[in-house]
Amino acid sequence: MPESAIRPRKEFGKTIAADITHRLREEIIACALPPGEPLRFDVLRERFGASFTTLREALTALAAEGLVDAQEQRGFRVAPVSRQDLVEVTDARVLIEVELIRRSIGRGDDDWEIAVISTLHRLKRIEQRDPEHPLRDPEWKIAHRQFHQALVSACGSATLLAIRAELFDRAERYRHLSANFRPRPRDKAGEHQAIMQAAISRNADLAVQLIETHIRSTSDNVAKYAGHLLDAE
Amino acid sequence: MPESAIRPRKEFGKTIAADITHRLREEIIACALPPGEPLRFDVLRERFGASFTTLREALTALAAEGLVDAQEQRGFRVAPVSRQDLVEVTDARVLIEVELIRRSIGRGDDDWEIAVISTLHRLKRIEQRDPEHPLRDPEWKIAHRQFHQALVSACGSATLLAIRAELFDRAERYRHLSANFRPRPRDKAGEHQAIMQAAISRNADLAVQLIETHIRSTSDNVAKYAGHLLDAE
DNA sequence: CTAGACCATATTTTCGAAAATCATACCGTT
DNA sequence: AACGGTATGATTTTCGAAAATATGGTCTAG
Numbered sequence: 001m002p003e004s005a006i007r008p009r010k011e012f013g014k015t016i017a018a019d020i021t022h023r024l025r026e027e028i029i030a031c032a033l034p035p036g037e038p039l040r041f042d043v044l045r046e047r048f049g050a051s052f053t054t055l056r057e058a059l060t061a062l063a064a065e066g067l068v069d070a071q072e073q074r075g076f077r078v079a080p081v082s083r084q085d086l087v088e089v090t091d092a093r094v095l096i097e098v099e100l101i102r103r104s105i106g107r108g109d110d111d112w113e114i115a116v117i118s119t120l121h122r123l124k125r126i127e128q129r130d131p132e133h134p135l136r137d138p139e140w141k142i143a144h145r146q147f148h149q150a151l152v153s154a155c156g157s158a159t160l161l162a163i164r165a166e167l168f169d170r171a172e173r174y175r176h177l178s179a180n181f182r183p184r185p186r187d188k189a190g191e192h193q194a195i196m197q198a199a200i201s202r203n204a205d206l207a208v209q210l211i212e213t214h215i216r217s218t219s220d221n222v223a224k225y226a227g228h229l230l231d232a233e
Numbered sequence: 234m235p236e237s238a239i240r241p242r243k244e245f246g247k248t249i250a251a252d253i254t255h256r257l258r259e260e261i262i263a264c265a266l267p268p269g270e271p272l273r274f275d276v277l278r279e280r281f282g283a284s285f286t287t288l289r290e291a292l293t294a295l296a297a298e299g300l301v302d303a304q305e306q307r308g309f310r311v312a313p314v315s316r317q318d319l320v321e322v323t324d325a326r327v328l329i330e331v332e333l334i335r336r337s338i339g340r341g342d343d344d345w346e347i348a349v350i351s352t353l354h355r356l357k358r359i360e361q362r363d364p365e366h367p368l369r370d371p372e373w374k375i376a377h378r379q380f381h382q383a384l385v386s387a388c389g390s391a392t393l394l395a396i397r398a399e400l401f402d403r404a405e406r407y408r409h410l411s412a413n414f415r416p417r418p419r420d421k422a423g424e425h426q427a428i429m430q431a432a433i434s435r436n437a438d439l440a441v442q443l444i445e446t447h448i449r450s451t452s453d454n455v456a457k458y459a460g461h462l463l464d465a466e
Numbered sequence: 467c468t469a470g471a472c473c474a475t476a477t478t479t480t481c482g483a484a485a486a487t488c489a490t491a492c493c494g495t496t
Numbered sequence: 497a498a499c500g501g502t503a504t505g506a507t508t509t510t511c512g513a514a515a516a517t518a519t520g521g522t523c524t525a526g
């Protein structure tokens with residue numbers, strides 16, 4: 001199978017553009033490309049090995065997701081961060097996530113329960129391995145994302161799930177921003193466990209309350225430990 | 234000033250790509266490009282007078298908005314319509330619009346009241362002119378959009394406003410879909426008037442109830458008069 | 467010394483050709 | 497006739513050159 005060696009690697013999508021979109025998204029969320037950083041084509045071209053127009057397509061898609069800021073005729077830059085934006089993302093997440101948890105608990109079937117339980121199980125396994133810096137572990141990030149995704153997956157609305165996914169990405173970027181300054185992760189494992197139990201036992205009110213607290217306390221932590229980065233803009 | 238004649242017209246944005254994105258969006262919403270229609274580059278190239286890559290950028294942006302469906306390696310098409318999608322868009326709109334109305338009523342200042350009153354006034358003026366087929370009048374469409382925009386404009390969250398705008402566009406496409414089959418528009422003028430009064434008098438509960446009814450009855454009308462188009466897919 | 471005009475350079479944006487991929491019709495075999 | 501493989505044409509996707517635009521510095525007039 002020589003083809004995989006010949007053509008440019010496409011780890012994610014079928015097209016190079018989709019692949020670059022995916023890689024760029026990851027780097028922005030992880031703050032490998034810091035907020036506000038100008039995204040010049042020369043640099044991106046060398047870094048991702050794609051042409052102007054292909055990069056442009058990827059940047060345009062990310063601009064629609066709110067991770068990139070397109071300044072017409074003056075190029076692109078990583079979307080800046082701010083206290084205001086953090087508050088907006090947090091509020092929007094609470095509004096939508098709460099609704100989706102409610103719907104999922106109301107509609108979830110056996111497969112949903114299994115998905116919730118098994119994704120949490122994997123998350124806990126990974127946490128045992130290195131409980132110090134979970135956000136630095138790519139596997140933990142994926143597992144964490146999949147657990148929260150599983151919780152709402154039975155809500156029945158692809159439209160709201162897509163919106164939720166965008167907000168989750170934007171929030172995760174803020175978590176990365178503060179990760180380097182946070183002295184120690186708080187007890188997320190316990191929170192996740194409690195959310196799972198409330199969901200499985202179909203206690204919607206409790207699950208909703210736990211999720212809201214979970215989201216808001218994460219956001220508060222970001223504001224606390226990365227506040228100096230938010231005002232600098 | 235010869236420049237406007239020389240270079241390609243850019244009615245909307247500074248770049249051709251942004252301009253084409255805008256024009257394509259309008260045509261898709263108005264169903265001038267019908268749902269499910271394949272968007273072939275040859276055709277678009279002739280129609281919009283732009284190159285492959287510029288069109289590609291516009292289509293990618295619209296795909297992120299949910300108005301275009303990108304099928305990797307097999308091109309783009311106008312996003313298909315379905316009963317399920319209509320229900321999802323309607324539900325999501327109610328969830329978000331209700332919240333934003335509440336926040337706007339809680340935070341709106343004098344300028345907000347003026348914006349609500351004046352946009353409604355213009356809308357009514359235009360309706361008097363041709364009360365039969367409002368959706369066919371581009372000015373009515375703009376005025377209608379601006380009135381609903383004004384209602385929520387004081388909510389304080391650019392993030393939620395952007396999400397709301399996307400959902401509004403997707404819903405407007407469904408309204409256009411049914412416009413040709415609907416015998417007569419119902420009394421929207423009265424509904425708008427009542428919503429305005431509830432908002433200005435800061436009666437949030439009433440405004441929320443009226444908005445929800447407004448959105449849902451519009452959606453019901455679409456399902457009633459364009460139902461045959463929704464099942465065909 | 468400041469403000470504005472002008473040029474040179476850096477950067478973005480657009481284009482159409484070329485490569486890659488997909489869809490279809492054709493052909494031979496079973 | 498049904499099936500599988502292959503050639504052919506249609507379509508999308510990608511590329512780097514060329515055009516358009518912004519940026520920054522220099523000069524001049526006030």
